[in-house]
Amino acid sequence: APAPPGPGTGPAGSAPVHGDRSPTTFHQLALGRVMRIGRALENDLVVSDLQVSRHHAEFHATPDGRFEIRDLGSHNGTYVNGQPLSKSGSALIGPNDTVGVGHSTFRLVGDRLEEFVDTGEVSFAARHLTVTVDGGKQILKDVSFGVPEKSLIGVIGPSGSGKSTLLKALTGYRPANQGDVLYDNRNLYKQFAELRQRIGLVPQDDILHKELTVTRALKYAAKLRFPADTTEAERQARIHEVLTELKLDVHKDKKVTSLSGGQRKRVSVALELLTKPSLIFLDEPTSGLDPGMDRDVMQLLRGLADDGRTVLVVTHSVAELAICDKLLVMAPGGAVAYFGPPDEALNFFGYTTWADVFSAFENYRDYDWSGRWRGSQHYQMYAADIDAAAVQSVHMPPPQQMRPPKPQGWGTQLWTLMRRYLSVIGSDKGFMGLMVILPAVLGIVSVVIPSDYGLAPPKPPHKFNGDAGTIMLILTIGMCFSGAANSVRELIKERVIYERERATGLSRSAYLMSKVIVLGMITALQGVIICGIGFATRDLPEEGLIMPPAVELCLTVIALGFTSMMFGLVISSLVKTAEKTMPLLVMFAIVQVVFTGILFQVYGSPGLEQFAWLMPSRWAIAGAGSTLDLAHLMPPWDTSNPTDLDPLWEHSVSQWGINISVLLFLGVVCGFAVARLLRRHEPEVMRK
Numbered sequence: 001a002p003a004p005p006g007p008g009t010g011p012a013g014s015a016p017v018h019g020d021r022s023p024t025t026f027h028q029l030a031l032g033r034v035m036r037i038g039r040a041l042e043n044d045l046v047v048s049d050l051q052v053s054r055h056h057a058e059f060h061a062t063p064d065g066r067f068e069i070r071d072l073g074s075h076n077g078t079y080v081n082g083q084p085l086s087k088s089g090s091a092l093i094g095p096n097d098t099v100g101v102g103h104s105t106f107r108l109v110g111d112r113l114e115e116f117v118d119t120g121e122v123s124f125a126a127r128h129l130t131v132t133v134d135g136g137k138q139i140l141k142d143v144s145f146g147v148p149e150k151s152l153i154g155v156i157g158p159s160g161s162g163k164s165t166l167l168k169a170l171t172g173y174r175p176a177n178q179g180d181v182l183y184d185n186r187n188l189y190k191q192f193a194e195l196r197q198r199i200g201l202v203p204q205d206d207i208l209h210k211e212l213t214v215t216r217a218l219k220y221a222a223k224l225r226f227p228a229d230t231t232e233a234e235r236q237a238r239i240h241e242v243l244t245e246l247k248l249d250v251h252k253d254k255k256v257t258s259l260s261g262g263q264r265k266r267v268s269v270a271l272e273l274l275t276k277p278s279l280i281f282l283d284e285p286t287s288g289l290d291p292g293m294d295r296d297v298m299q300l301l302r303g304l305a306d307d308g309r310t311v312l313v314v315t316h317s318v319a320e321l322a323i324c325d326k327l328l329v330m331a332p333g334g335a336v337a338y339f340g341p342p343d344e345a346l347n348f349f350g351y352t353t354w355a356d357v358f359s360a361f362e363n364y365r366d367y368d369w370s371g372r373w374r375g376s377q378h379y380q381m382y383a384a385d386i387d388a389a390a391v392q393s394v395h396m397p398p399p400q401q402m403r404p405p406k407p408q409g410w411g412t413q414l415w416t417l418m419r420r421y422l423s424v425i426g427s428d429k430g431f432m433g434l435m436v437i438l439p440a441v442l443g444i445v446s447v448v449i450p451s452d453y454g455l456a457p458p459k460p461p462h463k464f465n466g467d468a469g470t471i472m473l474i475l476t477i478g479m480c481f482s483g484a485a486n487s488v489r490e491l492i493k494e495r496v497i498y499e500r501e502r503a504t505g506l507s508r509s510a511y512l513m514s515k516v517i518v519l520g521m522i523t524a525l526q527g528v529i530i531c532g533i534g535f536a537t538r539d540l541p542e543e544g545l546i547m548p549p550a551v552e553l554c555l556t557v558i559a560l561g562f563t564s565m566m567f568g569l570v571i572s573s574l575v576k577t578a579e580k581t582m583p584l585l586v587m588f589a590i591v592q593v594v595f596t597g598i599l600f601q602v603y604g605s606p607g608l609e610q611f612a613w614l615m616p617s618r619w620a621i622a623g624a625g626s627t628l629d630l631a632h633l634m635p636p637w638d639t640s641n642p643t644d645l646d647p648l649w650e651h652s653v654s655q656w657g658i659n660i661s662v663l664l665f666l667g668v669v670c671g672f673a674v675a676r677l678l679r680r681h682e683p684e685v686m687r688k
Contacts, residue, residue, distance in 0.1 A: 023107075023114035023115060023116055024115050024116055024117040024119075025114075025115045025117075026112055026113065026114055026115070027045060027112070027113040027115060028111065028112055028113070029059060029061065029067060029108075029111045029112065029113050030061075030111070033060070033061070034058050034059070034060040035058060035059045035060070035113070036055065036057075036058040036072075037052075037056050037057050037058065037059070037101055038052060038053060038054050038055040038056040038057075038072070039052045039053065039054045039056070039229075040054040040055060043055065045115075047101060047102055047104055049102035049103050049104065049276075050226050050227070050230055050234060050235075050238060050275070051076050051102040051103060051197055051226070051227070051275060051276075052074070052076070052101055052102035052104075052227075053072070053073075053074040053075050053076070053227050053229055054229045055072050056071075056072060056074040056078065056101055056102075057069055057070060057071050057072055057074060057078045057099075057101055058070050058072060059099075059106075059113065062092070066092055066094075067092070067093055067108055068090050068091065068092050068093065069085070069090065069091055069093055069099050070088075070089070070090040071085045071086070071087060071088055071089050071090070072088065073087050073088050074087070074101075074227070075227030075228055075229065075407050075408065076102065076197065076227055076407055076505075077193065077194070078099065078100070078101055079099065079100035079101075079191070079193065079194040080093060080097055080098070080099055080100075081097055081098055081191070082098075082100065082186065082187075082190055082191025082192075082193070082194050082195070083191070083193070083194075084193050084194070093108055094108070095107075095108055095109060095110075100191075100194040102197075103117060103118040103119075103198065103276065103278075104116065104117050104118070105118070118184075118198060118278050119278075119308060120149075120276070120277075120278040120307075120308040120309045120310075121149040121150055121278070121308050122149055122183060122184040122198075122278045122279060122310060123146070123147065123148050123149050123182075123184055123185070123310070124146070124147050124181075124182065124183060124184075124279055124310050124312075125144075125145070125146035125147070125180075125181075125182040125386055126143055126144060126145055126146070126166075126169075126170060126179065126180070126181050126182075126386075127144050127179055127180045127181075127182065127386055127387070128142050128143075128144055128178060128179040128180070128387070129142070129143040129144070129166070129169050129170075129176040129178070129179035129180075129181070130142055130143075130176055130177055130178040130179055131162070131165050131169060131174070131176050131177055131334070132177045138333075138334065139162050139165050139333075139334045140162045140165045140166055140169060140176065140334040141162075141333060141334045141335040141370065142179075142335065142336075142370070143162075143166060143169075143179075143330075143334070143335070143336050144179075144336070144383055144386045144387045145326075145328055145336070145339045145382075145383055145386060146182075146383070146385075146386040147310060147312075147325070147326055149308075149310060150305055150306065150308055150309070150310065151305055151310050151311070151325040151326060152301055152302055152304075152305040152311045152312075152313070152323065152324045152325050152326075153310075153311070153312045153313070153324060153325065153326045153327070153328060154313055154315060154321050154324040154326070154327045154328070154342065155167075155312065155313065155314045155315070155327075155328045155329075155330065156314075156315060156316070156318060156321070156327070156328075156329055156330070156354075157329060157330030157331065157332075157337075157361075158330075158332055158358050158361045158362060160332050160333070161330035161331055161332055161333070161334060161361075162330055162333070162334030162335075163314045163330055164283070164314070165334065166314075166330065166334075167281060167283055167314055169181065170281065170312070171199060171201050171281055172188055172189060172192045172196060172199075172683065173201075173503065173683040173684070174683070174684055175189050175684065183195050183198070183199075183279065196503065196504075197275055197277075197504070198277055198278045198279060199277055199278075199279045199280075199281070200269075200272030200273065200275070200277035200279070200280040200281070201272065201280075201281045201282075201283075201500060201503070202265070202268045202269055202272055202280070202281070202282040202283065202285060203283050203496050203499070203500060204283045204284040204285075204287055204496075205496040206256070206264055206265075206267075206268050206496070207268050207271060207272075207496055207497050207500045208221065208256055208267060208268060208271055208497065209256070209420070209424045209494075209497070210255070210256040210257035210264075211255065211256075211257060211423075211424045211427035211428050212255065212256060212420075212423060212424060212427060213252070213253055213254060213255055213256070214243070214248060214251055214252045214253070214254060214255075214256060214259075214267055214270075215239065215243075215252045215253060216423060217256055217267070217271070218239045218242070218243075218267075218270060218271060218274065219235065219236075219239065220416060220419070220420040220423075221271050221274060222235040222238065222239060222274055223235065223408075223416045224407070224408070224413065224416055224417075224501060224504070224506060225274060225275055225407060225504050225505075226238075226274075226275075226407060227407050227408070228407065228408040228409065228412050238274055239274070242270045242273045242274055243270060245273070245307075246266050246269060246270050246273070246300070247266075248263070248266055248267060248270060251263060251267075255427070260293065261288060261289045261290075261293055262289055262293035262296045262297055265285050265286075265289075265297050266297075266300060269282075269285075269300065269304075275504075277309070278309055278310065279309070279310050279311075279312075280301075280304060280309055280310070280311045280312070281311075281312050281313075281314075282301065282311070282312070282313040282314065283314050284314060284315060284316060285297050285301070285313060285315070286298065286315055286316075286317045286320075287316065291319060294317050294319060294320060295319070295320055298313075298317075298320040298323050299320075299323065301313055301323075302323050305325070318354040321342040321345075322342055322343060324342050325341075326339065326340065326341065326342070326382075327339070327340065327341070327342035327345050329345060329357075331361060331369035331370060332361055332362075332365045332369075333365075335369060335370035336370055336373055336383075337349075337361075337369040337370065337372075337373055338373055338378065339373075339378070339379075339382050339383050340378045340381065340382045344378070348376065348378055374387075407504075407505050410507050410509070410510050413506065413507050413510040413511075414507075414510040414513055414514055414517075417510060417511060417514035418514045418517060418518055421514055421515070421518045422518060425518070425522075435486065435522055435526065436529070438482050438485065438526070439478070439479075439482050439526035439527075439529040439530045439533075440529055440533060442474075442475075442478030442479075442481070442482060442530055443475075443478070443529060443530040443531070443532070443533030443534045444533055445474060445478065446471055446474040446475050446478065446530075446533075446534040447533060447534060447536075447537055447538075449467065449470055449471055449474060450467070451465075451467035451468070451470075451471060451538070452465075452467070453465045453467070453468070453539055454467075454468070454471070454537075454538030454539035454540065455468045455471060455472070455535075455538050455539065455540050455541070455549075455553075455628055456468075456538075456539035456540055456541055456542075457541065457629075457633060464633065464634060464635045465633050465634070466634050466635055468628055468630065468633050468634065469598045469630060469633075469634045470598070471534070471538065472598070472621060472624045472625075472628070472630075473593070473596055473598045473599075473621070474534075475530060475531070475534050475557060476557070476560060476592075476596060476617050476620050476621055476624070477589060477592055477593050477596075477617065478530055479526070479527060479530055479557050479560050479561045479564065479620070480560060480561075480564045480588070480589055480592045480616065480617055480620075481564075481585070481589045482523070482526050482530070482561065482564075483523045483526070483560070483561035483562065483563070483564030483565040483567075483568065484564045484565065484567055484568035484571070484585055484588055484589070485568065485585060486519050486522055486523055486526075486565050486568060487515070487519050487565045487566075487568035487569045487572060488568040488569075488571050488572050488581045488582075488584070488585050489572060489578050489581050490515055490519065490568075490569070490572055491515070491569060491572035491573050491674070491678075492572045492573075492575055492576075492577070492578050492581065493578055495681055498511060498678070498681060499681050499682065499683075502681075502682045502683065503682075503683045508675060508678055508679075508682070509675065511678075512569075512671065512674060512675055512678065515569065516565075516566070516569075516671065519565050519569075520562055520565065523558070523561040523562055523564075523565045524558050524561065524562070526561060527554060527557045527558035527560075527561045528554065528558070530557060531550070531553065531554040531557050535550050535553065535554075540553075541627075541628060541629075544627055545626065545627055545651070545652070545653045545656050546653060546656070549627055549628070552627045552656075553624055553627055553628075555660070556620055556623035556624050556627070556659075556660065556663075557620070557624075559620070559623070559660055559663045559664055559667075560616055560617070560619075560620035560663060562664070562667050563616040563663055563664065563666050563667035563670070564588075564592075564616055565667075566666075566667040566668075566670035566671055566674070567588060567616065567667075567670055568585070568588075569670065569671075569674045570670050570673050570674055570677070571584045571585065571588070573673075573674050573677035573678055574677060591615065592615055592616065592617035593617070595611070595612040595615040595617060595618050596615075596617045596618060596620075596621045597612065597618055597621055597622070597625075597646060597648070597649075598621060600637075601637040601638075601646075602618070602646075603646050603647060603648070604644070613662075614666070616663055616666055616667075618648075619648075619659050619660075619662050619663040619666070620659075620663055622646075622648035622649060622655075622659040623656055623659040623660050623663065625646065625648065625649030626648075626649060626650060626651055626652065626655045626656035626659055627656060629649075629651035630646075630649045631645040631646055631649040631650065631651065632645075632651070
């Protein structure tokens, strides 16, 4: 009888998991001659890959007969043995060294340069992956499996079986504490900076802005992922190729939000295919889809694998598992319960339905499912050789060597992000209407308050104008609410998008600054609307401290709106779901009302006064108080001691400057806090 297929082998003719690949082509290196590599046609070695810069790198011989690779300021980097060269840096290369440029790898053999082009047909293996969390608890236990090229692998398991942890370990998002991930026999963790651009990841949630059309969403993604020297025509051509391949060209001008669940998942896959990844991971792509769409998505993944890619899909759906080449079943606790052909899995467990298997997992959580698997014939057939291999990883490279380079400069990313954000806002008519209506309503509410003297000093015989404080209180709280409402959902609703784009080289500061600038402009416009309506019918003092009082007060309100908007970003970066933002927004507004210093005396109360310093409304009222001289305009809190005045309301240029400076400083502090909080939602190698 013929021997069973060996572990890690697939259909006839496929390469084993740990096999060396033959070179795609050869190039002769002549002594004294420079060989330039790049995308442009004038290079000696033309690489038709949009991940490669027009003039990327060059090989040349040194006077002593050795060879050197020099980076030419490339956008996506040049790599020697998986480690990035510094921009415009160089390194000597020997016969065992590999040089990575885009999807091509070069190896020097004598004076001949061998080129290996990653066309997508790559093997993949995980060996002894173990993840330990605080307290020493293992949530992933000694996971090993290997798959050949052009394969579709399904991963299933009950809740708590470590599927998400495994996916993060396989993609390098959260490297395992122990073990290796091998991409065509190259250590992914040690060479992550180079190999990450060959890996695509489609999370469970959509990784694009639903308000945009399919073409526009892909256009912005391409601008962020491809080098800055990529032309518009090159990007459009690649987008057209991907849309045609996934049969999305008929939907290219539709908004993503108008597509069906299956079509939206296709668009998410299209976004990842832009950079031609050889290995694609998908997390619950059929979640929430009906059986028909479930089959459609799985057939799409089958087609991607047949076209020369390796695809791994984590799923809860068991209806279409037969379409996979291999199936990995995870047991409770994060161990492997089965790996092999999907049509043999139920027989392996001794059940007739997957519902019975999952019930067994639930009812016998302490059973040694992994031990049962390792003692089986299936283990010997499909995983024993992977388990037997020695682990390569000893020391991880420094984070700066694992971190991928930015495809574009900071300014280019900022400009692209701002344009995309404005496009998203412009496509959301409801949000745009709310941004105009909300400040207008708040301004009108302040006008409703009856007042004989508005914000001006009273006429004799009256000494005080207590209505001035009430009017400013309404305007201030209105601006607080409006500014925070602008931003309180903006980070949480894009969290999945940010996580994925950060892994591809997006700058955290450019992303945050794009939000601050766009939302800052919107908030400033709202401040003008609130003040324009609120002050239009009110009497004002004849003179301000530095500028006309209306301008001075408007600047104070705008500064308050900016800082409130930054507080909103803090809330948005803290919460786990968008639903939690509204209660926190209301609480923020209520707290601002209490600590303005208008409703009761705040100064002079130990603890209370210091806590109020953290509230933007306190400093905004103080700024307005300095302009209007509220200390003398409003009745004193203690009529028996009329000279006991709020020091922050002092009618002086210096005090007004201090009030506005502290108000803006609070906003800047919030900005640093948001940047820090964003780190929690990034791949570990991107945290710095």
